[in-house]
Amino acid sequence: MGLHDTLHALFLVDQQVRGLQSRLDSAAQLVRTQNAKIDQRTRQRDEIADRLKHTQATAANFENEANAAEERIEKLRQQMNTATTNKEYSAFLLEMNTLKVEKGKVEEQALEELTRADALKADLDEHEAKLTEQQRIRERAETELAERKADVSGRLEELKAERAEAAEKVPSNALAVFDRLLNMFDDDPMAPVIETDRRRLEYNCGGCYMQIPIERVNQLATQDEVVQCPSCQRMLYLEAELRESMGIKSNS
């Protein structure tokens, strides 16, 4: 096989490798995206749970204070019953009234905290539900990835071996150009020549669709060397059909 044929053979098997690999990559990317979303939602959930815990603790403190005040009020009530002088009675009464005002305040604060806790609890439930849904989505993504792996892994290994074999047949300088273009485009490093008008000798690159000078097409048809598109640098090849119609003998 000549250079063009070995390059083209490599191109074809490489395309298949990239096709299968991208199916795996996109499925793996989906799992990673879902993991990131779950991490974010988990952080938000934990933050709300923390605030809820804190709010509940504050509410409990206010309630304890209210209970303590109530106990003290009850005690004062008994003391008032057993007061022996008016002065004593008035002193108990004054303290009791002060305590009642204080108790009212802390009860109000407890209620405020409890209301806040209710809102946080609702928020937390909503976040939990979203998190559960997100986990379900991730599970599906993981299943999809596992299925794709099971589907294509064997074939992918075969193709990689075939690609290595095909690459071995390509001269190293041409292979270097091929690999460099592959890295550059992360897409097809080769493009077919497209005949747009034979009489006017007009040919385009099948990768970037820019016109190719006829000299390059001739070079491709007659010489065993790498020919690149002057616009996008892709390595050009002549498809069998065009080659035949141009009356070029296959050099394989």
Ligand SMILES: [Zn+2]
């Ligand atoms: Zn091009």
